[in-house]
Amino acid sequence: MTRYRLVFLGFGNVGQALAQLLLRKRAELLSLYDLDFSVTGIATGRHGSAIDPDGLDLQAALEIVQSGRSLESISKQPSVSGVEFIQACPGDVCFENTPVNYQSGEPAISHLKAALQAGMQAITANKGPVVHAYRELTDLAAQMNRRFYFESTVMDGAPIFSLFRGALPGAELRSFRGVLNSTTNLILTRMETGAQFADAVAYAQQIGIAETDPSGDVDGWDAAIKVAALVTVLMGIPLLPGQVDRTGIGALTLADIQAAKQANQRWKLVCSAKRQDNQVVAQVKPELIPASSPLYAVEGTSSIIEFKTDVLGPLSIVEANPGPDTTAYGLFADFLNAVAARS
Amino acid sequence: MTRYRLVFLGFGNVGQALAQLLLRKRAELLSLYDLDFSVTGIATGRHGSAIDPDGLDLQAALEIVQSGRSLESISKQPSVSGVEFIQACPGDVCFENTPVNYQSGEPAISHLKAALQAGMQAITANKGPVVHAYRELTDLAAQMNRRFYFESTVMDGAPIFSLFRGALPGAELRSFRGVLNSTTNLILTRMETGAQFADAVAYAQQIGIAETDPSGDVDGWDAAIKVAALVTVLMGIPLLPGQVDRTGIGALTLADIQAAKQANQRWKLVCSAKRQDNQVVAQVKPELIPASSPLYAVEGTSSIIEFKTDVLGPLSIVEANPGPDTTAYGLFADFLNAVAARS
Numbered sequence: 001m002t003r004y005r006l007v008f009l010g011f012g013n014v015g016q017a018l019a020q021l022l023l024r025k026r027a028e029l030l031s032l033y034d035l036d037f038s039v040t041g042i043a044t045g046r047h048g049s050a051i052d053p054d055g056l057d058l059q060a061a062l063e064i065v066q067s068g069r070s071l072e073s074i075s076k077q078p079s080v081s082g083v084e085f086i087q088a089c090p091g092d093v094c095f096e097n098t099p100v101n102y103q104s105g106e107p108a109i110s111h112l113k114a115a116l117q118a119g120m121q122a123i124t125a126n127k128g129p130v131v132h133a134y135r136e137l138t139d140l141a142a143q144m145n146r147r148f149y150f151e152s153t154v155m156d157g158a159p160i161f162s163l164f165r166g167a168l169p170g171a172e173l174r175s176f177r178g179v180l181n182s183t184t185n186l187i188l189t190r191m192e193t194g195a196q197f198a199d200a201v202a203y204a205q206q207i208g209i210a211e212t213d214p215s216g217d218v219d220g221w222d223a224a225i226k227v228a229a230l231v232t233v234l235m236g237i238p239l240l241p242g243q244v245d246r247t248g249i250g251a252l253t254l255a256d257i258q259a260a261k262q263a264n265q266r267w268k269l270v271c272s273a274k275r276q277d278n279q280v281v282a283q284v285k286p287e288l289i290p291a292s293s294p295l296y297a298v299e300g301t302s303s304i305i306e307f308k309t310d311v312l313g314p315l316s317i318v319e320a321n322p323g324p325d326t327t328a329y330g331l332f333a334d335f336l337n338a339v340a341a342r343s
Numbered sequence: 344m345t346r347y348r349l350v351f352l353g354f355g356n357v358g359q360a361l362a363q364l365l366l367r368k369r370a371e372l373l374s375l376y377d378l379d380f381s382v383t384g385i386a387t388g389r390h391g392s393a394i395d396p397d398g399l400d401l402q403a404a405l406e407i408v409q410s411g412r413s414l415e416s417i418s419k420q421p422s423v424s425g426v427e428f429i430q431a432c433p434g435d436v437c438f439e440n441t442p443v444n445y446q447s448g449e450p451a452i453s454h455l456k457a458a459l460q461a462g463m464q465a466i467t468a469n470k471g472p473v474v475h476a477y478r479e480l481t482d483l484a485a486q487m488n489r490r491f492y493f494e495s496t497v498m499d500g501a502p503i504f505s506l507f508r509g510a511l512p513g514a515e516l517r518s519f520r521g522v523l524n525s526t527t528n529l530i531l532t533r534m535e536t537g538a539q540f541a542d543a544v545a546y547a548q549q550i551g552i553a554e555t556d557p558s559g560d561v562d563g564w565d566a567a568i569k570v571a572a573l574v575t576v577l578m579g580i581p582l583l584p585g586q587v588d589r590t591g592i593g594a595l596t597l598a599d600i601q602a603a604k605q606a607n608q609r610w611k612l613v614c615s616a617k618r619q620d621n622q623v624v625a626q627v628k629p630e631l632i633p634a635s636s637p638l639y640a641v642e643g644t645s646s647i648i649e650f651k652t653d654v655l656g657p658l659s660i661v662e663a664n665p666g667p668d669t670t671a672y673g674l675f676a677d678f679l680n681a682v683a684a685r686s
Contacts, residue, residue: 021654025513032513157655159510166509167502169679170368170375171672264607264634291607294661297637306661311364311672312500313664318637318649321656329514329654336512 003036004339005055007089007120009082009111010097011044011065013208014125014152017328018095019058025332033340041089042071043081045098050075053090082107086114093339095331096124102216102225102241105132112148116140121338125152125327130229131241147338152330154180154226155303158319162337164234171309173234175274178305179298180226182322183210183217184249184269189299191257192266209301219248220269220284227271227282230305235273237280247285264291268298271305294318346379347682348398350432350463352454353440354387354408356551357468357495360671361438362401368675376683384432385414386424388441393418396433425450429457436682438674439467445559445568445584448475455491459483464681468495468670473572474584490681495673497523497569498646501662505680507577514652516577518617521648522641523569525665526553526560527592527612532642534600535609552644562591563612563627570614570625573648578616580623590628607634611641614648637661 006022008015022029022037029035038055047064050056050071057074064071072079080088094115096108105128112122112129113136122141124130129137130150141148154160164173179185183204190200201218204210216222224244231239249269260267268289273282289295294316298304301323306316319326349365351358365372365380372378381398390407393399393414400417407414415422423431437458439451448471455465455472456479465484467473472480473493484491497503507516522528526547533543544561547553559565567587574582592612603610611632616625632638637659641647644666649659662669 028513158658159506162510163502163506166680167505167676169676169683170371171676291634292640292642294637294640296640297635299635302656311675312669313645313662313666315501315663316659316661318659318661319656320658323656326655332654333510333512333514337509340512 001030001034001036002339003038004092004335005040005090006037007041007086007091007094007115008039008097009043009086009094010099011042011047012097013324014327014331015095015097016062016065017324018331019062021325021328021332023058033336035340040091041085043085044071048072048075049079049081049085051077051085051089083110083114086111086118086120091115091118091120093335094120094122095335096122096126096129097331098126100126101128102221105129109133109137112137113140116144116146116148119144119146121146121335122148123331123334123338124150125331126150127153127225127229131225131232131239134229134232135238147334149334149338151334152327153229155305155317155319156322157326157329157333158303158317159333160230160305160317161233162333163317168309171311173275173307173309175272175308176230176305177270177272178303179268179295180271180303180305181217181220181223181269182301182303183214184220184223185298185302186300187218188249188252188257188267188269191254192261194254194258196254218250220246223269223271223284227273227284231273231280231282235275235280237275237278239280239282244282244284246283249286252286260288265289266296268295270295344373344377344379345682346381347435347678348383348433349380350384350429350434350437350458351382351440352386352429352437353442354385354390355440356667357670357674358438358440359405359408360667361674362405364668364671364675366401376679378683383434384428386428387414391415391418392422392424392428394420394428394432426453426457429454429461429463434458434461434463436678437463437465438678439465439469439472440674441469443469444471445564448472452476452480455480456483459487459489459491462487462489464489464678465491466674466677466681467493468674469493470496470568470572474568474575474582477572477575478581490677492677492681494677495670496572498648498660498662499665500669500671500673500676501646501660502676503573503648503660504576505676506660511652511654514654516618516650516652518615518651519573519648520613520615522611522638522646523614523648524560524563524566524612525644525646526557526565527563528641528646529643530561531592531595531600531610531612534597535604537597537601539597561593563589566612566614566627570616570627574616574623574625578618578623580618580621582623582625587625587627589626592629595629603631608632609639611638613638
């Protein structure tokens with residue numbers, strides 16, 4: 001039996017859902033993978049941090065954070081943050097879940113570097129480091145004989161990166177096309193039932209899908225960063241979000257959407273990329289989708305991606321009802337894939 | 344660099360497509376996986392067999408078979424068949440692609456056992472051995488430190504078994520639902536455009552999808568054997584095709600299908616299974632599908648499966664335009680997954 005020391009950097013909805021998943025799966029991890037875990041560090045944005053080399057009481061930590069108190073009360077070491085926190089935690093696996101920074105990928109990149117340099121597996125749900133430092137972090141991971149994994153950055157916990165890493169050996173990705181931003185898809189779905197744009201945005205904010213400033217989603221930035229991540233990792237062509245030809249959903253009117261519905265069609269914010277010679281044409285833009293397309297049935301916060309390769313017909317992955325629990329599963333799967341040999 | 348000696352048992356459309364794929368990918372296998380291959384044996388149903396421990400000329404073998412001649416001309420050893428052929432071939436990987444036997448799984452089971460006992464990886468596109476001898480062959484493979492893989496048995500080359508083996512660690516499959524039989528889906532799609540049942544069957548036969556006797560597809564047997572394979576492998580509950588509650592598409596009339604179309608719905612032959620306590624309820628039956636379902640857009644020979652697990656929302660895999668090339672890719676992927684450590 002191997003015991004892994006886990007470090008949580010960021011402990012919001014996703015970090016807490018991961019902690020709960022780990023607790024629920026503890027017996028299964030032992031019986032199926034012969035592994036156990038302790039949590040040696042948790043750093044939060046608003047509830048302090050705690051370090052205990054002998055292992056924190058994870059259940060107690062969840063209760064402290066959920067009741068709005070500070071973790072300092074259960075820490076065995078003085079409070080530190082960021083890179084210093086990682087360096088102070090004895091650990092084997094770092095889950096980096098601090099807020100995303102689209103422009104630079106920082107401070108997440110520095111956190112993940114520090115984790116790898118300390119010999120930890122580096123796992124994140126944060127898209128910034130993937131588009132801004134994929135090569136650098138992957139090379140550093142290889143050098144340290146560790147992994148830099150980030151399954152949850154695109155389509156939450158649905159297996160996308162691991163699909164190409166494991167299940168599709170020798171396949172060359174030629175193009176993809178999909179609906180990857182939950183917020184805009186939910187807004188468009190609400191508008192199909194007659195809601196005005198502003199009301200649909202308010203609804204998405206109310207259920208915790210959209211940010212207070214929804215422009216990152218509405219203007220297509222979140223979609224563009226996902227396209228950039230997929231192109232960078234799966235096509236091996238470094239691409240920044242700013243290099244994606246991007247149009248948001250802001251110009252779509254309720255009349256457009258209702259007219260499409262009458263014609264048995266739907267507006268979707270479509271993400272796509274196509275390899276051309278050694279370059280790539282990448283786009284985010286609203287498209288009118290007929291009922292015969294697999295994209296048509298993707299409603300609300302669900303998402304889809306269709307891959308074209310040199311070895312299969314079009315292959316699509318569809319994920320319905322994502323949320324913090326499914327993002328947490330992506331991190332959990334990355335952890336197992338990083339440490340456990342495949343069965 | 345490692346060189347693998349490959350043995351082909353069965354060399355019809357799929358075996359030939361696999362040979363072509365291997366030849367096309369040879370340079371890539373060397374550069375990406377540091378591996379090469381030779382083909383030490385090919386046994387066909389109607390064109391004899393050939394064995395050469397030093398490696399046959401695969402391109403020449405393809406031409407011989409495609410021109411209708413016998414492989415005996417290039418063999419270095421006397422002609423043998425079946426288990427004796429496997430025992431006579433020095434090999435590391437056996438691709439078993441003889442015709443499926445729904446009742447017993449033989450002679451494929453004996454072929455795969457002989458391959459494993461001879462120290463070969465056992466890879467097949469044949470559903471019979473999966474439903475009739477999954478446990479036995481998997482245990483024998485483990486004992487010999489080899490693999491028994493069969494990705495192409497369900498949804499051709501689309502990653503289904505490898506998804507759960509690798510990309511979804513720790514996920515418990517609770518239920519699935521899908522359209523898994525290409526022939527009936529093609530027939531139903533043709534009938535939506537006004538074709539009579541008999542004409543639709545004739546069309547499916549003409550393009551090489553349906554058998555001369557189409558009852559295995561039309562009566563739901565092929566779908567039932569796929570359900571049995573998925574339940575046996577992914578849910579760990581041994582299930583035989585006869586234990587699947589099975590209704591074919593024979594009772595559907597053109598009027599039924601046209602009426603559905605008018606209502607913006609479609610008839611699909613739906614495969615499903617649901618875990619209940621330690622048992623499973625498994626079914627193949629025509630269902631009326633609304634446009635809001637991901638099953639609706641699955642036309643012609645395309646297929647879909649939706650998985651419900653304890654860790655993600657519903658996750659669907661859709662494969663469009665399957666054929667011998669995509670089945671061949673499933674075998675190719677099994678080969679790489681069996682011999683190469685993941686990257």
